[in-house]
Amino acid sequence: MKKALIITLSLMMVIFGLAGCSNDDKKQEANNDSKSEYNIADTQKVEDALKDESWVVVDTRLNDAFNGWKLDGISRGGRIKGAVDFSANWLNVEVDEKKVNKEEVLNEALETKGITKDKNIVLYDANGKDSKEVAEYLKEKGFNNLYLYDVNKWADDDKLPMEKYKNYQLIVPASITKDVIDGKKPESFENAKNIKIVEASWGEEKTSYAKGHIPTSFHINTDEIEPPAVEPPMMWMLADDETLKSVALKYGFTKDDTVIVTGEEPMSSYRVATVLRYIGVNDVRVLNGGTMAWTMAGYELETTSNKATPVEDFGGVIPGNPDVIDTMEETKEGLKTPDKFTLVDNRTWDEYIGKSSGYSYHDKMGRVPGSVFGYAGKTDSYSLDYFRNIDKTMRNANEFLDLWKKQGIDTTKHLSFMCGSGWRVAEIYTYSDVVGLEDISIFSDGWIGWSNDSSNPTETGEPKK
The missing domain is CATH 3.40.250.10 (Rhodanese-like domain)
Structure with missing residues (x-):
């Protein structure tokens, strides 16, 4: 009886064992088939x-x-x-x-x-x-x-x-941002203090923020850092230092904060980020790819309106990092020494040669004499095809550095980036910083500020070679 039972059990083990091997073999075979074509x-x-x-x-x-x-x-x-x-x-x-x-x-x-x-x-x-x-x-x-x-x-x-890029941490992945929101201290955030998530976009909350934003983020209307002109000509120029100080205190920023700026349109995020750096916030970063990166990573947006907590003391002088921005006077002085200074015009080619102003509210066309074309986008003043991938992330730096080299732009000189009024170049400036270029700045007034002063020289047409 025992012998028969043993034989029966042995046969069952063999049968089930073979069946198990058969399934494993089928799985392995399927895996091999999926890889066999490559x-x-x-x-x-x-x-x-x-x-x-x-x-x-x-x-x-x-x-x-x-x-x-x-x-x-x-x-x-x-x-x-x-x-x-x-x-x-x-x-x-x-x-x-x-x-x-x-x-x-x-x-x-x-x-x-x-x-x-x-x-x-x-x-x-x-x-x-x-x-x-x-x-x-x-x-x-x-x-x-x-x-x-x-x-x-x-x-x-x-x-x-x-x-890796020298300052790769300046543009943050969605997954790292999610870790930060969840209270973790991921790579490069180990010593971060007072982490704030900011959604930057033009207009009131209902314009973009209320439709969905990164969880915990509070909204900053870009009009607060560059108030619209109260009288013609219509333009948005960077606010004076006293106004920027008021904005910093209103939104609770201090120099020791770590800030991640996000937004549906990354260009607005970079604009606010560079202004925060100019003010003197020590650690300012941007969500690489903006809201698109967040949703493509499978994370949910929220519609709750989060409010910032104001502070009375920034903790340092404002601006704490004035070298981020070149004034009109500094730009004019720089243009006198082309062996040390290059004004890089990051607009479309049509804007650069004076075929288009780039803006519906600004009709003056042309460029600053002595400026060098440095690319931006192919269509309009909101395009950055030469600096972004299709998912709005930073493009391979070798590709735009090669374009600059072909234009004769020497990255060992001081590069002052300009566009219409500072939005496009805020992103380009940050990418340049990510790569490790150090002697860089933004001519924030840009073409609009330059051309609205009739005493400033301008030129049109393709530059002489």
């Missing part, structure tokens, strides 16, 4: 690819990881030195097709980064998903020589070079 690169293959012009190594992660943040559990932050970027996140961006041709933008990105069909392409990520998603996209476009690589293998070997 080659899996090892670290040596990646090292060789970086030395071979017929290969291109592509970082498919969020651009925050490319910039330097340690995301997805990676042991070292940054990118493989020599890699270009094409984020899987870009494929999932929803755009207004009447305004933006998404496929055209992505095709241009591929071409700019040298990701072409004749190349062997290594796509890497840290989560096992991003590179596969980009590979599927490229395969549909007719790319064949695709390899996948797990960048964790590279990061875990300290002998292999990774690089």
Whole structure:
């Protein structure tokens, strides 16, 4: 009887064991099938690819990881030195097709980064998903020589070079912002004090803020830092220092705060952020990609109206960092020494050559004599195509630095960035700081301030070579 029972149990174990093995085998087979269409690169293959012009190594992660943040559990932050970027996140961006041709933008990105069909392409990520998603996209476009690589293998070997932007922490990922809101002290926030989340946008709360904002954030109307003119000509110029001091106290800012500025339109976030830096707040950052980055990360917006707590003492002199802003007088003096100073005009080409003013409320067209075209966007005064990815994150700095180099802009000189009235260049100034450029500032009055003074010289047409 015992013998029969043992035999029966043994047969059952074998049957169930075989069934279990069969299921595991099927799962493994399915996994193998999903990978079989792509080659899996090892670290040596990646090292060789970086030395071979017929290969291109592509970082498919969020651009925050490319910039330097340690995301997805990676042991070292940054990118493989020599890699270009094409984020899987870009494929999932929803755009207004009447305004933006998404496929055209992505095709241009591929071409700019040298990701072409004749190349062997290594796509890497840290989560096992991003590179596969980009590979599927490229395969549909007719790319064949695709390899996948797990960048964790590279990061875990300290002998292999990774690089990050010097001040990558100035633009913050959505996941890090979420950690901060949840009371954690993530990377680079270990010593942060009095952390405040600010939503910056034009108009009253009902204009943008009330429709949905990052949780805990309070609203700042950009009109408070640049009040509209009380009489013609209509313009919005940066407020005087006394007014900015009042704004700082009203919203409870002190010099020792850590501030993350957010907003539906990142340009307004960067404008407020640079003003806070000028005032003297020691640690000011911006949510990279703005509200879009937050929602694409799967986080919810809130509609609760949060109010700031005023303070009576900023804790330091205002402005505490005056070098952020160049006055009209400083700009004029700088233009007299082109061997040391460059006024970089970050407007559209049509604005620069005097074909368009760029603004419905400003009709004067042209440029400041001696200024150098430094790019911005392709369409209007709210576009920054040459500095942003399609998901509104910071573009690969090598790409806009290369554009500047072709324009003869020497980044070892003092660069004073100007646009119409300081919005576009606030973002460009911050990106330059992220990269590590140190001798930089903003000519906040910009073209509007310059051209409204009839005593200032102007010029139009394409500059002489």
